[in-house]
Amino acid sequence: MDEEKRALVNQVIGQLQTVIDPELLVDVVNLGLIYRVDIDDEGNCLVTMTLTTAGCPLNDYLNREIRQAVGQLDAIKQVDIKLVWYPVWTPERLSEQAKQQLGIKDEPAPAPKEINLHQPIKTFADQYPEFTEDMAEIGFNRIKIPGMLETVGRLMTLPMGCRAMGFDLEEVKEKLRLKGYEVSE
Template sequence: MIADKLSLANQVIEKLQEVEDPELLVDVVNLGLIYGVDITEAGRCTVTMTLTTMGCPLSDYLDQQIKAAVCQVPGITEAAVKLVWYPVWSPARLSASAKAALGISGQEQPAPAAVKKLDTRTPIKTLADRYPSFVDDMAAIGFDRIKQPGMLQTVGRVMNLRLGCQAMGFDLEEVKQLLQAKGYQVQD
């Protein structure tokens, strides 16, 4: 049964690669807009996705195109789109082919070995925007609320590492050591 769901999910992804953003002329998969595909036993498919910006004028259009494409897959009886805003979309989510199509050079991306510098007083949202792995790294340490939808866009704009440790009852020095082990250079 799991193999059947995986096969259906792969077929859905293939169909979604046919749905292009009419402004960018790149499909929604290679744009990095698709976050997940969930298929129930009854053949209901929910596509979890985001948009490049809130208030995107193409929201309704993409919703309709995605549902139509998904319903073309044999075995899918119904399609729904779940729009989410977390994780926040950024150009780092573009595939290599999307970057090439949009004329974005790979050199514009920071080098993977670059030092990730953190200041304990910098807002969490700023750090998450600067370092895409920061959210997962913080969740792994125990700051699991960071992954709640909307948390970065609200509390994350004012909460910093120092305040977060205080609110969660974590030892700041211990958290700093854990982050340093993950490749961050932490400063006060």
């Protein structure tokens, strides 16, 4: 794309930033609704966009506002809008500015569930509420026997449990990894 056309595309994007979603009070660019802007040599502009939902009641309103805003540029002769549904809009498409404006905070990644092979399994059952169920699904059914964690679980490590049950430790470690645990020695 030549420099002149790139400058015109940037002007179009600037105009699109004046089109505000009346429900969310954020412009269509920062909402992540605009996927592409194409301008041909005759000054015809094609805005490829999506909506937050397929049944969005603002479709006609946004189309009208986009045509009006972009049409104010002297170099633009015609504005067409191509509505697409792929990729699907998700909140991840929001700009940082939009997230701040809407009060959306990025959730920190959950801390990894760490399993140290030298610690008793009771430690992990206390730390991770789903651990007991995860272990039972792997085949350690005795873990659900009332009192088992409070007695044997206070001493039993994962390698000891694998030996007692006849399970391959490496296979159990892999199954735990698939369930989101980090296994360390």
